Amino acid sequence: MEFGALNNYHFETGPIRPPSEAYSLLIRATRNCPWNRCRFCVTYKDQKFELRPVEDILEDIRIASRIVETMQAATVKSGYEGREREVHAFIYGQSYINDCVRQVALWQWAGGTSAFLQDANSIIMRTPDLVNVLSALKSTFPRLSRITSYCRSKTAAKKTAGELTELQQAGLSRIHVGMESGSDAVLTMTGKGMTAEDHIKGGRNIKGAGIELSEYFMPGLGGRKLSAEHASESARVLNEVDPDFIRLRTLSVMDGMPLWENVKSGELEVQGEDEVVREIGEFIEKLDFNGVLKSDHILNLLPEIEGKFPEAKQDCLDVIKRYLALPLKDRLNFRLGRRAGLYENLNDIYDARGYQQVDEALQQAGADTEEKVDELIAQLKEHFI
Numbered sequence: 001m002e003f004g005a006l007n008n009y010h011f012e013t014g015p016i017r018p019p020s021e022a023y024s025l026l027i028r029a030t031r032n033c034p035w036n037r038c039r040f041c042v043t044y045k046d047q048k049f050e051l052r053p054v055e056d057i058l059e060d061i062r063i064a065s066r067i068v069e070t071m072q073a074a075t076v077k078s079g080y081e082g083r084e085r086e087v088h089a090f091i092y093g094q095s096y097i098n099d100c101v102r103q104v105a106l107w108q109w110a111g112g113t114s115a116f117l118q119d120a121n122s123i124i125m126r127t128p129d130l131v132n133v134l135s136a137l138k139s140t141f142p143r144l145s146r147i148t149s150y151c152r153s154k155t156a157a158k159k160t161a162g163e164l165t166e167l168q169q170a171g172l173s174r175i176h177v178g179m180e181s182g183s184d185a186v187l188t189m190t191g192k193g194m195t196a197e198d199h200i201k202g203g204r205n206i207k208g209a210g211i212e213l214s215e216y217f218m219p220g221l222g223g224r225k226l227s228a229e230h231a232s233e234s235a236r237v238l239n240e241v242d243p244d245f246i247r248l249r250t251l252s253v254m255d256g257m258p259l260w261e262n263v264k265s266g267e268l269e270v271q272g273e274d275e276v277v278r279e280i281g282e283f284i285e286k287l288d289f290n291g292v293l294k295s296d297h298i299l300n301l302l303p304e305i306e307g308k309f310p311e312a313k314q315d316c317l318d319v320i321k322r323y324l325a326l327p328l329k330d331r332l333n334f335r336l337g338r339r340a341g342l343y344e345n346l347n348d349i350y351d352a353r354g355y356q357q358v359d360e361a362l363q364q365a366g367a368d369t370e371e372k373v374d375e376l377i378a379q380l381k382e383h384f385i
């Protein structure tokens, strides 16, 4: 099959999307972040926020549509009609085809039902402009059943109920909010530019408009000193908002991040992995909401802390208890195995061959203490960000 002509098409995409949008069509509605001052975030460092002209965004949607048409025409010409998914997978695997076309192929392979508007806070656009973009997406790709975007709580708090309802009616079905913490002390220390009240108001506005809400909580962000407050205040704020999803994304702080200065000054004492697991346990103990808790980021140690609440609450707490009850040798083995990608979940340490493999790696690296294992893991984590 020859698909080189697809390289004639290209549209703009941004650097990130939530893990849950891996199979979505990515449309860049704005560039970078209008805040850009969170001390743990370097995604848009030194990049200026820009509203893109609406006509440029609409042209990108038209190009995405032409890519879909061209892929379909080439599929038929090659005699693969009826085997479209095979063709989409094939295109996605071709390194000579540009990233934006490969992303469209992946999206089509997954069914073509979701789209994500990049970058960090596109809800800040004028409401009529955003309605225009949402309407164009829906009419160009009628199979879309989910359109999502990131949004800062303050932006959601400033939009009127009428504006958010207009967005919902135009097709905006889910908003991802980086709450990170519900503690005012943690929010101040980390430069989030937000208070607990902003998070509550913004979150309630989104839910009130009938838009699904996915809130991110960042375990570890308060460090040792603010850990208890970070856990309890975050649970309090989320209980008041009652989002559809809460997603865990554990802090990873490293040299080069503004937050590293807080570490150097002693203001932020970075917790070890087990302390963060305990903090997540305290958070879940206080959590009383009616949505789904997800642990869908590689930075989280225990991916199985997931499920529909309140039903799954005890199971999540049991996973934490089970991990913390393991002997130190097994916890270290699991920590390295998980970070190295050898283990998917806690049960994997009972696979004798895998356990042995990780044990040998620990011995070869001379990682015979908790500190040395943490150093090794910190090196691995740098590749996850």
Ligand code: SF4
Pocket (backbone or CB within 6 Å): 033, 034, 035, 036, 037, 038, 041, 042, 043, 044, 120, 152, 178
């Ligand atoms: S609002 Fe989001 S994208 Fe912007 S600096 Fe903070 S974490 Fe980064």
